Amino acid sequence: MTPVEGSTLTTVAVVMVAYLGVLLFIGWRAAKRTHGGEDFHLAGRSLGAWSAGISSTASSESGWVTLGAVGMTFTYGISGLWYAPGCLLGYLVNVYLVAPRLRPLSADQGSITLTDVITRRWGDPKNVLRLTATTIILVCMMGYVAAQMTAAGKAFSSSLGLEGRSGYILGVVIGAAVIILVTSLGGFRAVAWTDLFQGLLVAIALIALPLYAIARLGGFGALVQGLGAIDPNFLSAGGGRLGPALWGFIIGQLGIGLGYPGMPHVITRYMAARDDHQVQRLQVIAMFWGVAVFYGAGLVGLAGRVMLPGLADGEQALMAMALQLVHPVLAGLLLAAVISAVLSTVSSQLLVAASAVSYDVVEKTLGKASDDRRSLVLGRWTVAVVGLLGILVALSEVRLVFWFVLFAWSGLGAAFAPLILLALLRRGVNRHGALAAMLTGTGVTVAWKLGRDAATNPEIFARVWWITLLAAAVILVLGQLTRAFDMADRIAVVAAASLTIISWWLVQQWGLYNLYELVPAFFLAGFAALAVSAITPISVEEASQ
Amino acid sequence: MEDYSLTLGAHLLLWAFPLVLVVLVIVEDLHDRLKPGSER
Numbered sequence: 383m384t385p386v387e388g389s390t391l392t393t394v395a396v397v398m399v400a401y402l403g404v405l406l407f408i409g410w411r412a413a414k415r416t417h418g419g420e421d422f423h424l425a426g427r428s429l430g431a432w433s434a435g436i437s438s439t440a441s442s443e444s445g446w447v448t449l450g451a452v453g454m455t456f457t458y459g460i461s462g463l464w465y466a467p468g469c470l471l472g473y474l475v476n477v478y479l480v481a482p483r484l485r486p487l488s489a490d491q492g493s494i495t496l497t498d499v500i501t502r503r504w505g506d507p508k509n510v511l512r513l514t515a516t517t518i519i520l521v522c523m524m525g526y527v528a529a530q531m532t533a534a535g536k537a538f539s540s541s542l543g544l545e546g547r548s549g550y551i552l553g554v555v556i557g558a559a560v561i562i563l564v565t566s567l568g569g570f571r572a573v574a575w576t577d578l579f580q581g582l583l584v585a586i587a588l589i590a591l592p593l594y595a596i597a598r599l600g601g602f603g604a605l606v607q608g609l610g611a612i613d614p615n616f617l618s619a620g621g622g623r624l625g626p627a628l629w630g631f632i633i634g635q636l637g638i639g640l641g642y643p644g645m646p647h648v649i650t651r652y653m654a655a656r657d658d659h660q661v662q663r664l665q666v667i668a669m670f671w672g673v674a675v676f677y678g679a680g681l682v683g684l685a686g687r688v689m690l691p692g693l694a695d696g697e698q699a700l701m702a703m704a705l706q707l708v709h710p711v712l713a714g715l716l717l718a719a720v721i722s723a724v725l726s727t728v729s730s731q732l733l734v735a736a737s738a739v740s741y742d743v744v745e746k747t748l749g750k751a752s753d754d755r756r757s758l759v760l761g762r763w764t765v766a767v768v769g770l771l772g773i774l775v776a777l778s779e780v781r782l783v784f785w786f787v788l789f790a791w792s793g794l795g796a797a798f799a800p801l802i803l804l805a806l807l808r809r810g811v812n813r814h815g816a817l818a819a820m821l822t823g824t825g826v827t828v829a830w831k832l833g834r835d836a837a838t839n840p841e842i843f844a845r846v847w848w849i850t851l852l853a854a855a856v857i858l859v860l861g862q863l864t865r866a867f868d869m870a871d872r873i874a875v876v877a878a879a880s881l882t883i884i885s886w887w888l889v890q891q892w893g894l895y896n897l898y899e900l901v902p903a904f905f906l907a908g909f910a911a912l913a914v915s916a917i918t919p920i921s922v923e924e925a926s927q
Numbered sequence: 928m929e930d931y932s933l934t935l936g937a938h939l940l941l942w943a944f945p946l947v948l949v950v951l952v953i954v955e956d957l958h959d960r961l962k963p964g965s966e967r
Contacts, residue, residue, distance in 0.1 A: 461937075461940075463940055464940070470948060478955075606931055607930070610932075611929075617934060617937055619937045619940045666952055669948070669949070669952045673945045673948060677945055
């Protein structure tokens with residue numbers, strides 16, 4: 383990558399500061415309209431189609447879309463594009479199956495969070511489902527938030543010209559401080575509005591940049607010739623892979639889409655839509671955004687491979703092209719788009735983590751802060767505290783947290799996606815089945831992911847069976863001590879532990895080390911929900927629903 | 928100089944899939960709008 387001129391960096395920094403100013407202004411406007419708990423956690427169910435639609439999609443695509451997805455096609459050519467149908471199939475399920483059912487269900491229930499939907503759907507007299515779901519969400523979200531803050535810090539420090547360790551720290555603090563301020567003041571409404579602004583910025587960048595780059599290369603034909611000259615495999619959908627390696631790769635990439643219905647920061651956008659008419663309109667908006675962004679990112683990677691053959695890290699292709707190809711003001715906007723993709727996800731996840739603590743734990747489980755005003759104040763302070771924790775984790779770079787982030791997507795997807803689909807589409811699942819699904823989804827994800835890492839860390843993978851038994855024993859003892867578990871709950875825990883150990887055994891027997899963990903975890907969690915529900919009794923509350 | 932071209936699978940992945948998807952989304956939306964009794 384050729385060095386970037388100082389004047390370019392100055393212009394980029396000015397654009398970046400203006401971008402942060404817009405975020406703060408939106409947060410301030412949203413704060414003026416936020417008066418109570420439901421306002422703070424769900425924007426008073428008042429979102430229009432554009433803010434609900436773009437916010438749902440922008441929240442789901444973190445820096446991955448402007449960095450990782452670009453890197454996929456940069457590295458693998460057209461075969462690196464398989465993530466696009468995977469993600470778009472996930473969007474289809476979310477906007478056509480989940481959104482139209484979830485919005486009216488949550489409004490009828492009076493549900494504020496994903497956990498609320500699950501507990502009210504099946505009844506949860508001893509808070510077993512609420513605490514299980516909240517724990518999974520908190521662990522995954524905190525890791526996710528910290529990792530995104532790290533990514534934002536790196537992007538900020540490079541675009542503002544801040545150097546070294548102190549530059550990185552300043553980058554993390556600037557990005558995180560703006561997001562914490564905006565989110566704690568304006569809550570869900572601020573997050574949705576800033577998501578709309580940032581989501582549109584990302585879409586415009588990922589439509590305009592590849593078109594410009596391909597035109598500069600001399601058209602699409604020149605792009606194809608350039609890619610073929612580097613490696614003819616770049617022009618095929620299989621990328622030169624054959625047999626099981628090809629199918630494992632394709633199934634894994636398509637499997638990414640299975641996670642979407644389980645992302646709390648995504649599906650709460652549908653719950654916040656004003657009415658069914660907004661949901662119908664957001665379907666088109668979300669699908670068009672998805673097609674533009676996923677294919678735009680893919681084309682940036684392809685064009686970047688031909689234009690910048692010396693670039694060592696394909697994930698930097700968008701930023702490198704922005705700094706080297708276009709006017710500094712446009713480069714600033716493109717870099718703001720890269721950071722937008724990160725920050726729109728951070729703010730949404732920060733709010734989900736804060737809602738899990740302040741609403742699900744403090745208000746619902748502990749029964750505190752029941753009036754609307756106190757709920758708002760509690761929500762604001764929780765965002766600030768959770769955000770500061772995120773900064774501390776991001777700066778200390780705790781290894782375990784970042785390792786866990788690698789399966790935050792699959793963990794959330796496997797724990798909640800089958801459950802949400804079953805809650806909305808099918809009867810015959812009870813609360814014990816729901817508990818089994820969450821535990822199985824999480825357990826299988828961890829076991830399978832450890833299997834995928836077995837080459838580098840075989841000792842931990844070999845211990846999965848007894849770690850699972852130990853975890854199940856701890857959960858059973860906790861359930862016994864708090865008198866929260868009945869016999870059916872114990873059956874659910876044992877079933878989840880058994881399925882986790884079976885999956886661990888299957889990984890080794892069938893040599894499925896390359897299969898993306900979300901695929902088996904999703905289907906085993908769904909199976910657990912149905913099987914445990916079939917052998918355990920339905921409760922009085924469930925029977926009345 | 929060798930002339931390169933996309934394989935059939937690459938055409939399907941790169942153009943056909945998103946095109947079909949966009950058309951289906953538009954058709955579904957029009958269907959919703961034209962449905963008798965629709966609130967739109």
